[in-house]
Amino acid sequence: MKKIFLILFLSFSLHSIAQPVAIIPKPVKMELKEGSFTIDRNTSLEFDSKLSNLRNTVSFFSNFVNDVSGIRLHQHWKNGKKIYLKIRKEKVIGDEGYLLSVTPQSIVITANDPKGIFYGIQTLIQTLPKERTNAALQIPSMEITDYPRFQWRGMHLDVSRHFFTPNTIRMYIDLLSAYKFNTFHWHLSDDQGWRLEIKKYPKLTSVGAWRADRRGILWSQSQPTQPGEPTTYGGFYTQEQAREIVRYAAERNITIVPEFDVPGHSAAAITAYPFLSCSGKQQTMITGGIYPKDYESTLDVGKDSVYTFLENVLTEVMKIFPSKYIHIGGDEVDKSPWAKDSACQRLMRKENLKDLDELQSYFIRRMEKFLNAHGKKLIGWDEILEGGVAPEATVMSWRGESGGIAAAKQHHYVVMTPGEPLYFDHYQAGPEGEPLAFGGMNTLKMVYDYNPVPKELSPDEAKYILGAQANLWAEMIQSETHVEYMILPRMLALAETDWTPLPEKNYDDFYNRVQQKFREFDQEGLTYCEGNFNVTFVPGSRNGKLNVTLQSEIPGAQIYYTTDGSYPGAGSILYNGSVNIDSSMKIRAVVVQNGIVKSKVPSQQSFVVDKVSGLNVNYQFPPSTQYMANGINSLTDGIRGTLAVNKYWHGFAGNDMIATIELPETETIHEVSAGFLQRYSDWIFLPQWMKVEVSDDGQNFHEAGKVKNDISPEEMQLLIKDFKIDFSSVPCRYIRVTAKNLGVCPPGHPGEGKPAWLFADEIVVY
Numbered sequence: 001m002k003k004i005f006l007i008l009f010l011s012f013s014l015h016s017i018a019q020p021v022a023i024i025p026k027p028v029k030m031e032l033k034e035g036s037f038t039i040d041r042n043t044s045l046e047f048d049s050k051l052s053n054l055r056n057t058v059s060f061f062s063n064f065v066n067d068v069s070g071i072r073l074h075q076h077w078k079n080g081k082k083i084y085l086k087i088r089k090e091k092v093i094g095d096e097g098y099l100l101s102v103t104p105q106s107i108v109i110t111a112n113d114p115k116g117i118f119y120g121i122q123t124l125i126q127t128l129p130k131e132r133t134n135a136a137l138q139i140p141s142m143e144i145t146d147y148p149r150f151q152w153r154g155m156h157l158d159v160s161r162h163f164f165t166p167n168t169i170r171m172y173i174d175l176l177s178a179y180k181f182n183t184f185h186w187h188l189s190d191d192q193g194w195r196l197e198i199k200k201y202p203k204l205t206s207v208g209a210w211r212a213d214r215r216g217i218l219w220s221q222s223q224p225t226q227p228g229e230p231t232t233y234g235g236f237y238t239q240e241q242a243r244e245i246v247r248y249a250a251e252r253n254i255t256i257v258p259e260f261d262v263p264g265h266s267a268a269a270i271t272a273y274p275f276l277s278c279s280g281k282q283q284t285m286i287t288g289g290i291y292p293k294d295y296e297s298t299l300d301v302g303k304d305s306v307y308t309f310l311e312n313v314l315t316e317v318m319k320i321f322p323s324k325y326i327h328i329g330g331d332e333v334d335k336s337p338w339a340k341d342s343a344c345q346r347l348m349r350k351e352n353l354k355d356l357d358e359l360q361s362y363f364i365r366r367m368e369k370f371l372n373a374h375g376k377k378l379i380g381w382d383e384i385l386e387g388g389v390a391p392e393a394t395v396m397s398w399r400g401e402s403g404g405i406a407a408a409k410q411h412h413y414v415v416m417t418p419g420e421p422l423y424f425d426h427y428q429a430g431p432e433g434e435p436l437a438f439g440g441m442n443t444l445k446m447v448y449d450y451n452p453v454p455k456e457l458s459p460d461e462a463k464y465i466l467g468a469q470a471n472l473w474a475e476m477i478q479s480e481t482h483v484e485y486m487i488l489p490r491m492l493a494l495a496e497t498d499w500t501p502l503p504e505k506n507y508d509d510f511y512n513r514v515q516q517k518f519r520e521f522d523q524e525g526l527t528y529c530e531g532n533f534n535v536t537f538v539p540g541s542r543n544g545k546l547n548v549t550l551q552s553e554i555p556g557a558q559i560y561y562t563t564d565g566s567y568p569g570a571g572s573i574l575y576n577g578s579v580n581i582d583s584s585m586k587i588r589a590v591v592v593q594n595g596i597v598k599s600k601v602p603s604q605q606s607f608v609v610d611k612v613s614g615l616n617v618n619y620q621f622p623p624s625t626q627y628m629a630n631g632i633n634s635l636t637d638g639i640r641g642t643l644a645v646n647k648y649w650h651g652f653a654g655n656d657m658i659a660t661i662e663l664p665e666t667e668t669i670h671e672v673s674a675g676f677l678q679r680y681s682d683w684i685f686l687p688q689w690m691k692v693e694v695s696d697d698g699q700n701f702h703e704a705g706k707v708k709n710d711i712s713p714e715e716m717q718l719l720i721k722d723f724k725i726d727f728s729s730v731p732c733r734y735i736r737v738t739a740k741n742l743g744v745c746p747p748g749h750p751g752e753g754k755p756a757w758l759f760a761d762e763i764v765v766y
């Protein structure tokens with residue numbers, strides 16, 4: 001017996017495990033040194049016994065070490081080497097920062113606060129394997145000074161559209177904590193489910209947490225629960241479970257900010273308690289994206305009983321969540337029921353509120369007063385700015401950055417969470433071969449390159465940006481592995497954006513560290529997206545000739561392409577510099593990494609080459625800066641538009657498109673066409689007519705042809721139409737194309753009388 005033990009012990013002490021150091025987020029200052037510290041059976045983990053608040057952190061690390069190596073760290077010095085945790089005043093590093101010193105003799109973590117010690121421990125853990133090794137552990141010698149750039153480093157999870165178990169929530173919190181996030185925004189209510197037990201209103205969960213099971217049906221086609229149909233799909237957290245999760249999060253430096261989304265997005269609460277809506281009508285739970293006509297999802301903010309309900313709910317909520325912030329939603333409110341509701345109208349008269357935005361603002365202010373009176377702060381989506389923002393409110397900017405910019409300029413605190421690039425329900429690759437996502441494309445690099453401080457803000461205003469947060473809406477997500485896939489590795493990019501000083505950020509270096517994290521995810525059994533292996537085509541021109549640059553966000557990878565329509569592979573043309581587009585062609589390209597084709601399908605782009613390709617376009621009215629496509633010469637870049645509005649199209653708000661192109665020399669032309677888009681729901685209409693004029697001198701033009709639109713502005717189908725004019729050949733040097741904007745949105749349109757958009761993609765001349 002004794003002999004066997006000795007052999008095991010010897011083999012144990014001979015092997016030790018070290019792995020490449022890849023710390024995310026990258027520390028402010030880090031210097032790797034010669035040698036390493038070995039954690040073995042004699043190592044102790046010590047701290048000043050007066051600092052009992054370090055006990056959790058100590059158990060956290062001891063348990064981790066024990067899990068991966070079987071080693072139990074001693075709490076008091078035996079005869080081995082020491083890991084020592086010290087609280088001491090250190091000015092630079094603030095509340096959450098730490099100093100870490102690893103030498104072959106000792107590890108010392110110093111911080112002002114236990115939060116900093118915890119982050120030092122998380123950094124140590126990032127140097128260790130994530131699976132059981134049964135070996136001593138090596139930590140390379142290093143000196144680190146580290147502290148965060150932002151105080152709000154957040155991740156959100158929607159548990160309403162699909163319910164996730166407490167185990168999944170703990171997994172989510174573990175990941176946040178490992179990458180030094182400090183805020184978990186828990187979206188606990190929405191139209192499709194109310195997820196927290198409220199003792200005073202038991203139906204919120206007995207009714208509002210359950211719906212008909214429509215798994216297997218597309219969200220957009222998911223019909224409401226039918227009367228009498230069993231409501232078997234859903235779930236909720238008991239208050240005890242929520243308290244336990246709050247405790248679990250706090251032990252990992254995570255504050256949970258609960259969100260109860262009101263006064264819109266409240267269909268689940270209204271289904272449980274119909275008195276909350278304007279109509280008071282009984283309804284069944286919706287199960288997805290189909291909302292029947294007259295369905296109620298907005299609270300009746302004119303009734304005192306609604307405020308009493310919310311105050312009672314929040315009173316219970318505040319007892320569970322110690323967070324300073326409570327999120328009250330405020331987004332996408334359908335205010336139309338308020339216009340017909342007598343209680344709302346009475347309140348508006350009494351409070352002198354001039355429109356429905358001001359009524360919403362009244363509601364938010366009243367909620368804020370209640371929260372402030374209980375020592376809490378209100379945070380809401382950027383719609384809370386409409387009608388006047390509540391005095392102390394913090395704004396979460398999701399519809400781009402404009403809400404955040406406006407709020408910071410008014411000296412309100414802001415959390416940046418713009419849909420692009422911080423909505424993690426959007427694609428991160430593909431979309432071919434990817435799980436169905438909500439839309440859009442937010443790649444790892446886009447998240448990494450995001451700077452939460454917009455350039456529009458002065459240094460003083462920039463102080464109001466608390467940080468950035470990514471949101472994971474769950475319409476398309478039903479499983480824990482799918483949650484992991486959508487956040488990994490994008491949350492690592494956000495972690496670095498939120499923590500690391502801007503000058504220290506470097507995408508290529510980050511990408512290499514992510515590759516090491518992939519190995520750790522494999523060890524931990526986490527699901528993740530390997531990368532965006534698309535090729536991006538960036539058109540350009542030189543001396544009036546078209547070319548295209550091919551780009552990949554995979555550092556060190558090669559791009560191979562074809563121009564003859566054949567399927568590209570590692571034997572195709574190796575890209576090295578821009579490709580000249582001298583005739584119409586389709587380029588198909590793949591990304592090759594370490595000799596392996598990584599793209600699931602080739603990326604492809606067609607180019608149309610004609611007499612004006614690559615030439616400059618002069619506009620009488622410039623296109624809107626919101627819709628610049630590939631830049632000012634997009635109409636001659638050889639790329640035709642698709643039905644998506646945010647690429648390829650130049651948009652003109654209310655103005656005509658009057659575009660003049662100068663040919664390099666006099667040429668004979670006989671056909672001019674241009675493409676236009678109609679998207680009724682987005683206020684985009686085909687032109688009333690298009691006209692072509694030609695000139696020899698750029699001064700005197702004469703009309704070569706005109707064509708009228710034959711499609712009604714009321715046509716709601718998305719469509720692209722080429723307006724084409726043929727004429728007998730004319731020699732000319734200048735071509736002027738005028739497309740007449742519809743002017744204003746037509747009668748009956750939601751934007752009736754407001755400026756109409758005109759969208760053009762390309763001018764083609766033969």
Ligand code: ACM
Pocket residue numbers: 331332381398
């Ligand atoms: C939101 O995405 N409606 C905040």
